[in-house]
Amino acid sequence: MDKKTFFEQYNQRTHTYGRAGLIIGIILMLGCPFVMGLILGAMPDLGAFWKGFAQVALVYIPSCAVEFLIYTPMLGAGGSYLAFITGNLINMKIPCMMNAKGITDAEAGSPESEIVSTLSIAASAVTTTVVIALGVLLLIPLQPILSSPVLAPAFDNVVPALFGALAYQYFRKGIKIVAIPLMVMTVLCVAMPSLIGSVGFLIIPSGAMAIGIGYVLWKRDIKKEVTE
Amino acid sequence: MSVLSQMNSLPMYLICGVIILFVLAMSLFFMVRAWRAGIAIGMDQTKLRRAVTSSVTFTLLPSISILLGVIALSGSLGVPLPWLRLSVIGALHYETSVADIAARAIGLSGLNISEMTPTAYTTIALVMSAGIIWGMVLTIFFNKRYLSRLQKPKNAATSKGGKGFGDVAMTAMFIGLVAAYVGSYVGTFTSTGNYMPLIVLAVSAAAMAVFTYFSEKRGQLWLDNFSVAGSMLCGMAAAVLAALV
Numbered sequence: 001m002d003k004k005t006f007f008e009q010y011n012q013r014t015h016t017y018g019r020a021g022l023i024i025g026i027i028l029m030l031g032c033p034f035v036m037g038l039i040l041g042a043m044p045d046l047g048a049f050w051k052g053f054a055q056v057a058l059v060y061i062p063s064c065a066v067e068f069l070i071y072t073p074m075l076g077a078g079g080s081y082l083a084f085i086t087g088n089l090i091n092m093k094i095p096c097m098m099n100a101k102g103i104t105d106a107e108a109g110s111p112e113s114e115i116v117s118t119l120s121i122a123a124s125a126v127t128t129t130v131v132i133a134l135g136v137l138l139l140i141p142l143q144p145i146l147s148s149p150v151l152a153p154a155f156d157n158v159v160p161a162l163f164g165a166l167a168y169q170y171f172r173k174g175i176k177i178v179a180i181p182l183m184v185m186t187v188l189c190v191a192m193p194s195l196i197g198s199v200g201f202l203i204i205p206s207g208a209m210a211i212g213i214g215y216v217l218w219k220r221d222i223k224k225e226v227t228e
Numbered sequence: 229m230s231v232l233s234q235m236n237s238l239p240m241y242l243i244c245g246v247i248i249l250f251v252l253a254m255s256l257f258f259m260v261r262a263w264r265a266g267i268a269i270g271m272d273q274t275k276l277r278r279a280v281t282s283s284v285t286f287t288l289l290p291s292i293s294i295l296l297g298v299i300a301l302s303g304s305l306g307v308p309l310p311w312l313r314l315s316v317i318g319a320l321h322y323e324t325s326v327a328d329i330a331a332r333a334i335g336l337s338g339l340n341i342s343e344m345t346p347t348a349y350t351t352i353a354l355v356m357s358a359g360i361i362w363g364m365v366l367t368i369f370f371n372k373r374y375l376s377r378l379q380k381p382k383n384a385a386t387s388k389g390g391k392g393f394g395d396v397a398m399t400a401m402f403i404g405l406v407a408a409y410v411g412s413y414v415g416t417f418t419s420t421g422n423y424m425p426l427i428v429l430a431v432s433a434a435a436m437a438v439f440t441y442f443s444e445k446r447g448q449l450w451l452d453n454f455s456v457a458g459s460m461l462c463g464m465a466a467a468v469l470a471a472l473v
Contacts, residue, residue, distance in 0.1 A: 003270065006269065007265070007269055010261070010265045010268075013261075014258075014261070015371065015372045017257070017258075017261075018258075018367070018371070022364045022367060022368050024250065025247075025251065025254075025316070025364060026361050026364055026365070029247065029317075029357040030354070030357055030358065030361070032244070032312070032353065032357065033350045033351075033353035033354040033357060035243055036240060036243060036349070036350050036353060037346075037347075037350040039239045039240075039243075040234055040346040040349070040350065041346070042345070042347040042349070042350055043347070044351040044354040045334055045347050045348075045351045048330075048334035048335070048351050049330075049333075049351050049354050049355055049358070051333040052326075052329050052330040052332075052333030052334070052351070052352075052355040053355055053358055053359060055329050055333070056326050056329055056358075056359035057359065060322070060326075060359050060360065060362065061362050064360075064362035064363040064366065065362070067363055068363050068366040068367060068370070068374075069374075070401065072367070072371060072374055072375065073375070073378050073397075073398075074398055074401065076375070077372070077375055078258050078262055080371055081258070081367060082255055082258055084317070084367045085251055085254065085316065085364060086255065086315075086316065087314075087317035087318050087360075088290070088294065088318075090405070092287060092294075094402075094405075095286070095456070096283050096286045096287055097283075098398070098402055099286050100278075100279040100282050100283050100286075103278055103282050103452045104275045104279050108395045108397075108398045109395075111269055112266075112269075112271055115265055115269070115271060115279075116276075116279045118258055118259070118262035119259055119262045119263065119266070119276060119279045119283070120280075120282075120283040121255075121258075121283075122255045122256070122259035122262065123279070123280045123284050124287040125251070125252075125255040126252060126255050126259070127283070127284045127288060127291055128294060129248060129251065129252045129315050130252075131287075131288065131292065131294075132291065132294060132295050132298060132311060132314060133248070133311075133315075135292075135295035135298065135299075136298065136307055139298075139299065139302070139307060150468060150471075151468060152471075153424060153468055153470070153471040154464035154467045154468045155292075155293050155296050155464070156424075157425060157428040157463065157464060157467040158289070158290060158293040158460070158464065159425075160409075160413055160424075160425035160426075160428040160429045160463065161460040161461075161462075161463030161464050161467075162290065162456070162460055163409045163410065163429060163432075164429035164431065164432025164433040164435075164436070164459065164460075165432045165433065165435070165436040165455070165456045165459035165460055165463070166402070166406050166456070167406045167410055167433050168432075168433040168436040168437055168440070168459075169436060169440075169456075170399060170402050170403050170406055171403065171406070172440075173399050173403075174399045174400060174403050177399070177403050178403055178407065181403065181407040181408075182407040182411065185407045185408050185410070185411025186410070186411040186414045186415070187411075188411065188415075189411045189415025189416075190418045190419075193415050193418075193419035193420075195412075195415070196415045196416055196419070199408055199412045202408040202411070202412070203405050203408045206404035206405065206407050206408040206411075207400070207401045207404030207405060208404070209404060210400040210401060210403045210407065211397050211400045211401055211404065213400065214393075215393065215396070215397075215400075217396070218393050218396045
């Protein structure tokens, strides 16, 4: 069997297994509160559920849709099935996968990229699950150390620490793309501090700007290559 | 038995543990398949190993911060539910806010252990689960179609002989994401005077520059696997030092 046919079959099966896994995952997750209710003798209050769910859905369904549209192309097939069931996309899975792709020089859209993305997300998910499970086992002795006030500033700033490292890597890679989105986002957040809490939504215009500039630069490079 | 003891009882651990085990098994299954497929299409095993090791080291530190999230929520929701929610799909900011919304919907003054009842607990668990599954639902129905549609223009572009736009778009999207966060840290500083995120960001970026220098100019390629986690650690250590000053 040639490489292309093999990879097409692999991808086809990825979709089948991925869908089956997510369907089972959804059933388990929605069933879990009811099983807990059976054991505790206290089933969920469905009136309160709908009231709470309506508020949550207003914010989180559009956010889930945006995440799906933006991150699926980055993650590829296997990566997205895993990432959407294991979570922590922006703060962990996406940067982790981009880092792995950078290290292995996998070109976006290639079979290598699909493999690296799946390996990276899976390794990340397994690591997180194991660390949290070990942590839960050790929760009592660890709690005073990890939640000590001295270490609190470190864990309160995990996200800026992550984005500092990534800013250096990515700003360097696309120096011509950086200036405008960075300037616009900074001016927006300084002029309207209320936007800071909605950084998840700011990613959309910021990303759109960066992709637009990237497209113009890419077109220019293609033109140059053709004329040469 | 108190509500907290009920929330921390063995059956609750077992229910959550089964779901976590399922997701762990699914991740391992996908990892083994991808590894085998990588070898079958002729990828270098060193490359595959680097993808895995870099991802494991990259994830270690953020995982500890997620564990802290479990600790943070364990006082009001017990250990098993936060363990489940932060291992499967969840993220701390989402879980905390949704649990609070659900608690208020059932009539509590907020996510508060002193007012918690078993019914409130199972209702909160249901709202948390139902609110977060939509990325999975969209993936089940549209992932295949969406990806195959995206691949068409990419193929057309590369067939002209130029570099694919996919690469540029991914880097650009990520630059946009980082730019939004950097902007928010500058805004946080100017509006509240909280300079900590900016200090951490700067130290972490500087550490990354040092790692890159040794990796690229001195040929220490193995450092690539630890550069992000190491830079984060430097940034976080700077936060502890800055808070002490």
